[in-house]
Amino acid sequence: MLDLLSDFVTELRRAGLPVSMTEHLDAAEAIGHIPLEDRDGLKYALAATLVKSSSHWRAFETAFEVFFALRTAHRGIEGLGEDGDGLPPEGDGELGGRGRGHGSGGGEAMTPEELAEMLFKSLLSADAALMNAVARGAVDRYAGMEPGRPVGGTYYLYRTLRNLELDAVLARLMEQLRDQAATGVGLTELEERLAADEYKARIETFRRAVETEIRRRLVEDRGAEALARSVRKPLPEDIDVMHATREELAELHRVLHPLSRKLAVRLARKRRDGRKGPLDFRATMRRSLSTGGVPIEPRFRHPRPAKPEIFVIADISGSVASFARFTLHLVYAISSQFSKVRSFVFVDGIDEVTRFFEGVVDPADAVARINQEADVIWVDGHSDYGHALTEFHRRWGTEVTARSSLLLLGDARNNYHATQTWVVEDLRQRARHVYWLNPEPRHYWDSGDSVVGEYAAHCDEVVEVRTLRQLEHFVGNLT
């Protein structure tokens, strides 16, 4: 068991979870108190000791399902008659009979229609045992699993579910409900909606049952470690923003908010802890009274907390589209923490978009409005950093002062236009800091039409920010 646990911890570390030595020890301690046949107990004991962030939960769950998959022999569908107490009476005998057929014939005995019918019944009655049985049957029948293939099972899942046509099943469930209601008073919209959500939740349960089943078989086929490697997914903070899928982006936005608060706290602390202020003459004299008027202990004024002004200038052209959306969300998160954030977006023209973020409750709204209303196209809608920055300098350059920090976000792919690096140099002279955040991997820099190197010479720092972790790191190092 301890070996299994260390393998499991190793896998978690490979997946990117920060599991420390003490946490490993805690887990080893904890499983001593859990009866091993209690799988849920084990799962939560491990989770409580090893996983310290809710955003890591999914990675943990995946690894757990793989490592501690139910390796017991097929739970016989024969037992269903006893298990399925909640079944409608007429379904009982029929299913028992078919179940035996499945047990021997490996599911081939069930025709697709029968399978669909059973699925329908199980969803209607929310019978977990029956659902699992159907999931097994469906995987037998549709997944077409081939032993030894190094895959994570996503394709099998897709294939199984496509054949089951869950949407059609949902429609059928709803229809049945409507038929029932038609004899009575009829359904209000509210009730219909609630019922639909109920069925959707059940279908989700079923989908999970199928997934578990497929995973269990894959583990049997190839062993836990090999499979764990194929199903490993990046943690939210390690997702590459440039290539994130829609779900991953949604995940990112969820973790972005607490992160931005943490960053704001850190920045605020940096501000407070700064150097001492000028000599406070009055307080020094007052203190000198106890030493007979000799000012032994000078007192200093607390520095007036500087209100940093942040200028965010973001490229929102097509080449960085998903990064741009992410940065706009980031800008929103930052502007809710700091009072003076001014944001600008550009493609080849540039426009100030601070006003779109004011008093907006939903960042998605602001992003949508920016995409529609901001005037960022000058000629052809291909990014032209040179022109955009010159424009910025001409229109707002004088507002950049020694208290301002500039954040430039973009890949510096200039489509072979003139770079106009003097603008950045001039802005650096005026501003406190100029940082450039580049969403491209470092080894792509300065290849093709990327001119980040030319700008880098005039920035305080150019950093690669492709993931939340890198962003956190960057802000953590800010002074």
Added chain:
Amino acid sequence: MDRVELETEALLLEVLSEYQVSIPELGTVRATRLPMVFLTSNNTRELSEALKRRCLYLHIDYPDLDRERAIVRARVPGITEELADQVARIVRSLRTLDLRKAPSVSETLDWARTLVILGIETIGAAGARDTLHILLKYQVDIERAQKELLSVS
């Protein structure tokens, strides 16, 4: 822990790992009996890794349908089974919507209590519309919920 300053977290490290407090003038005070310490956080900001390492971690998500129903029935006196069921189901549907602030369990309870006091036995579209502001605290959310669930635009 959300409201606590970052420095306090560092202070807690010693308290939690050694169960002792060091006071420069007085020396070290040790706990005679090991206390059980519960730290709670609403996840509005990330706690430091060092602090988390010294704790067991439990993330409490929204309860599932059955559990929420049980909570409502236990905490709201005089609620009927049907109403509790309906409340729990509506709340679950609301949480699937993309809301700015999804209803929490305590808001569910507030809502259930309100319904009991108002003497509403089953929730119809009208009843839900008039009491939705107890469950949802943003006007955009209320509007969205009305549109999605009640087909009122």
